[in-house]
Amino acid sequence: MRLGTLKGQGGAVLTDDGAYLLPDGLTVGDLLAQGLERTLEHGSTAARGSPLPYGPESLELPYFPTSVRDFVTFESHVEGVRRSIEGSPGVPEAWYDAPTFYFTNPHALYGPGQPIPKPERCHALDYEMEVGAVVGPDLEIVGYTIVNDWSARDIQAREMQVGLGPAKGKDFATSIGPWVVTADELAPYLTDDGFLDLDCQAFVNGERLGHDRLSHMRWTFAEMVAYAVRDSVVKPGDLLASGTTGGGGCLAELWGRNGERTPPPLEIGDVVRLEVEGIGTLEAAIA
Amino acid sequence: MRLGTLKGQGGAVLTDDGAYLLPDGLTVGDLLAQGLERTLEHGSTAARGSPLPYGPESLELPYFPTSVRDFVTFESHVEGVRRSIEGSPGVPEAWYDAPTFYFTNPHALYGPGQPIPKPERCHALDYEMEVGAVVGPDLEIVGYTIVNDWSARDIQAREMQVGLGPAKGKDFATSIGPWVVTADELAPYLTDDGFLDLDCQAFVNGERLGHDRLSHMRWTFAEMVAYAVRDSVVKPGDLLASGTTGGGGCLAELWGRNGERTPPPLEIGDVVRLEVEGIGTLEAAIA
Numbered sequence: 001m002r003l004g005t006l007k008g009q010g011g012a013v014l015t016d017d018g019a020y021l022l023p024d025g026l027t028v029g030d031l032l033a034q035g036l037e038r039t040l041e042h043g044s045t046a047a048r049g050s051p052l053p054y055g056p057e058s059l060e061l062p063y064f065p066t067s068v069r070d071f072v073t074f075e076s077h078v079e080g081v082r083r084s085i086e087g088s089p090g091v092p093e094a095w096y097d098a099p100t101f102y103f104t105n106p107h108a109l110y111g112p113g114q115p116i117p118k119p120e121r122c123h124a125l126d127y128e129m130e131v132g133a134v135v136g137p138d139l140e141i142v143g144y145t146i147v148n149d150w151s152a153r154d155i156q157a158r159e160m161q162v163g164l165g166p167a168k169g170k171d172f173a174t175s176i177g178p179w180v181v182t183a184d185e186l187a188p189y190l191t192d193d194g195f196l197d198l199d200c201q202a203f204v205n206g207e208r209l210g211h212d213r214l215s216h217m218r219w220t221f222a223e224m225v226a227y228a229v230r231d232s233v234v235k236p237g238d239l240l241a242s243g244t245t246g247g248g249g250c251l252a253e254l255w256g257r258n259g260e261r262t263p264p265p266l267e268i269g270d271v272v273r274l275e276v277e278g279i280g281t282l283e284a285a286i287a
Numbered sequence: 288m289r290l291g292t293l294k295g296q297g298g299a300v301l302t303d304d305g306a307y308l309l310p311d312g313l314t315v316g317d318l319l320a321q322g323l324e325r326t327l328e329h330g331s332t333a334a335r336g337s338p339l340p341y342g343p344e345s346l347e348l349p350y351f352p353t354s355v356r357d358f359v360t361f362e363s364h365v366e367g368v369r370r371s372i373e374g375s376p377g378v379p380e381a382w383y384d385a386p387t388f389y390f391t392n393p394h395a396l397y398g399p400g401q402p403i404p405k406p407e408r409c410h411a412l413d414y415e416m417e418v419g420a421v422v423g424p425d426l427e428i429v430g431y432t433i434v435n436d437w438s439a440r441d442i443q444a445r446e447m448q449v450g451l452g453p454a455k456g457k458d459f460a461t462s463i464g465p466w467v468v469t470a471d472e473l474a475p476y477l478t479d480d481g482f483l484d485l486d487c488q489a490f491v492n493g494e495r496l497g498h499d500r501l502s503h504m505r506w507t508f509a510e511m512v513a514y515a516v517r518d519s520v521v522k523p524g525d526l527l528a529s530g531t532t533g534g535g536g537c538l539a540e541l542w543g544r545n546g547e548r549t550p551p552p553l554e555i556g557d558v559v560r561l562e563v564e565g566i567g568t569l570e571a572a573i574a
Contacts, residue, residue, distance in 0.1 A: 094445050117518070
């Protein structure tokens with residue numbers, strides 16, 4: 001089941017026949033926080049109503065996560081990015097210990113198609129192709145969405161020298177969408193090891209720069225949740241993002257491999273499109 | 288004006304005569320998000336009612352911040368901690384650029400007196416003495432509270448090698464309280480440069496280990512807010528914490544200076560008390 005939010009109308013079940021609004025002003029976030037079973041029940045009931053026509057331009061941010069943890073689970077991303085951002089080769093030994101993450105700004109979220117303002121002082125703007133999992137009340141994964149963790153590489157490189165991780169380099173925008181696909185729909189893509197074997201592609205102005213499979217994560221989403229909750233609190237509605245894929249999941253990885261900023265940083269007018277098998281397409285222009 | 292939350296009763300104005308509950312189930316967070324003027328108006332109206340007796344044990348988390356940014360604004364803290372956590376001397380040049388911060392877990396907040404569970408794998412538990420500012424709707428500072436950013440130094444040292452900053456080393460607990468003091472009350476402590484000249488003391492089991500002045504911050508709270516909102520979003524109710532004071536604002540600073548883990552890491556049963564002039568006392572035991 002696909003759950004999205006229609007501009008000015010609210011949460012809806014999205015089907016090929018149209019959009020079915022959720023009853024009683026229920027938001028997609030309210031629904032997901034109740035867990036997979038209740039989400040599917042409520043969604044099925046809603047889908048007995050009459051469908052509204054909708055298109056990609058009708059959709060806004062699918063839901064407001066209660067917090068956003070961004071992990072770093074693709075080894076080839078770490079390798080490439082470290083070379084271009086931190087100037088050091090290889091993967092730190094500690095990376096293999098556990099699925100490390102940071103919390104990003106929960107207030108600067110952008111929906112599908114929503115233009116991303118380029119930070120004024122940024123001369124090295126980048127995209128990051130990721131998949132995010134929405135957690136339910138029993139810490140099970142209720143659904144998945146596409147995440148673009150926009151990054152100002154020049155600002156990030158400088159501030160990360162302080163040791164606290166990225167702040168202004170990433171707090172200006174995170175795109176999420178176009179909708180949330182419930183976990184049951186992606187079950188056919190699960191490998192025996194619990195990874196989702198989804199094809200992921202990133203395009204800049206129509207040219208494919210990134211291509212990887214989500215199953216190249218080192219840890220499963222379930223392992224990420226288990227790590228996040230250890231000695232701590234994960235709440236229903238929290239979004240846990242995979243971290244950037246390899247294979248050109250961001251420009252900085254390619255810069256690290258190429259030894260120069262080729263392809264060039266994003267500029268105003270550029271359009272970035274992320275396509276993830278089984279989920280959909282998340283696109284935005286730089287404004 | 289002091290605003291706190293009484294266990295099982297809700298938000299209240301706290302005075303020497305007793306506690307005056309806020310009307311209509313209004314929480315302290317609801318009030319603060321309306322800005323200083325409305326907070327003082329509503330609070331004054333509430334204080335015309337009849338006071339309830341209360342003591343330190345009556346109080347819980349004063350309010351739920353919409354997000355928590357933790358800064359690092361004390362130079363002597365950076366210097367000492369880097370030596371013990373990262374094994375490198377001195378302050379990174381980039382630290383002087385701007386008030387860097389990270390987002391911490393908004394779900395693992397503890398109120399005054401609430402025991403802090405020691406993370407199971409942690410053998411180097413530490414406190415961090417800080418002051419936090421609550422932001423209002425016009426990005427003005429509505430009030431201040433004391434913050435203890437509990438830290439698992441061994442876990443933190445290892446995971447920070449990945450470059451994303453602290454995650455499990457700090458996401459298990461942050462204490463906030465005992466109440467929020469509105470900004471007008473602390474105006475007499477403001478220096479000409481806009482710093483709050485408050486005496487800050489940290490005690491472990493009654494022994495004073497930390498002593499610094501809040502005016503030793505390199506950036507004012509207003510400068511921190513301005514930096515946080517640049518190209519981004521700060522919402523009413525967000526908490527911006529000063530970062531740890533110098534002068535023993537945490538054990539790791541002392542470990543760096545002493546070249547060994549003396550005084551020893553916190554153990555179950557230890558009691559940490561933070562006293563900040565003009566605000567109050569925030570105390571918790573390790574459980």
